[in-house]
Amino acid sequence: xxxxxxxxxxxxxxxxxxxxxxxxxxxxxxxxxxxxxxxxxxxxxxxxxxxxxxxxxxxxxxxxxxxxxxxxxxxxxxxxxxxxxxxxxxxxxxxxxxxxxxxxxxxxxxxxxxxxxxxxxxxxxxxxxxxxxxxxxxxxxxxxxxxxxxxxxxxxxxxxxxxxxxxxxxxxxxxxx
Numbered sequence: 347x348x349x350x351x352x353x354x355x356x357x358x359x360x361x362x363x364x365x366x367x368x369x370x371x372x373x374x375x376x377x378x379x380x381x382x383x384x385x386x387x388x389x390x391x392x393x394x395x396x397x398x399x400x401x402x403x404x405x406x407x408x409x410x411x412x413x414x415x416x417x418x419x420x421x422x423x424x425x426x427x428x429x430x431x432x433x434x435x436x437x438x439x440x441x442x443x444x445x446x447x448x449x450x451x452x453x454x455x456x457x458x459x460x461x462x463x464x465x466x467x468x469x470x471x472x473x474x475x476x477x478x479x480x481x482x483x484x485x486x487x488x489x490x491x492x493x494x495x496x497x498x499x500x501x502x503x504x505x506x507x508x509x510x511x512x513x514x515x516x517x518x519x520x521x522x523x
Contacts, residue, residue: 381415381425381438390433400427401465410436419468422486442485447495450508457503467497477501484513 384393390411394400400413409431416424428437442464450460460481467481478500487493492513498506 381423381427381440384427384435384438386435386438388435390429390435393427393429393435402462404462414462414465416442416465418466418483420484422484422492424465424483442483444485444487444493444495444510447483447485447497447508447510450497450505452505452507455505457499457505460497460499460505468494476506478506487512 379396379398381397384397390413393413397415401416402414404412404414406412406428411429413427413429414424415427418424422442423440424442426437426439426441427435428439430436446463464483468484469482470479471482472479476498478498481497481499483495483497485493485495492515494511494513496507496509496511498508500506
């Protein structure tokens, strides 16, 4: 099953079906059809045939194109695969890191910038003390800690804050007394 087929197994609203999400995560961990394995110099058609349809395509300066592949909502990675004007892979990068999220220029980036860089989030939610949406991305922090980056986007579509939390693991619940 290609990455595209796994990503297309979504519920209404864009959430992955649990089994499809598990298959995607396990497939990427096993190394089959993974952006990690895309060889520099490979033809864009070959990469897409192996990985499936990307989550996003973005034109690059000079006539190239960036393909974005994501493992959200259950995974921890977002890959940029950059192709030159001749359709050859020239750069491969996993971009979902705390450093990249923390470097978002607050007050300057828009929802389009966030989506173009990190793709669709794991979750979009609202809270009472913020007028807008909070886009949450899962990523792996230092020492293999599971982290979440929360990008606060106001009603006008402008990033107003980026915050980080540790992701609780099953069994981490503690009594409040």
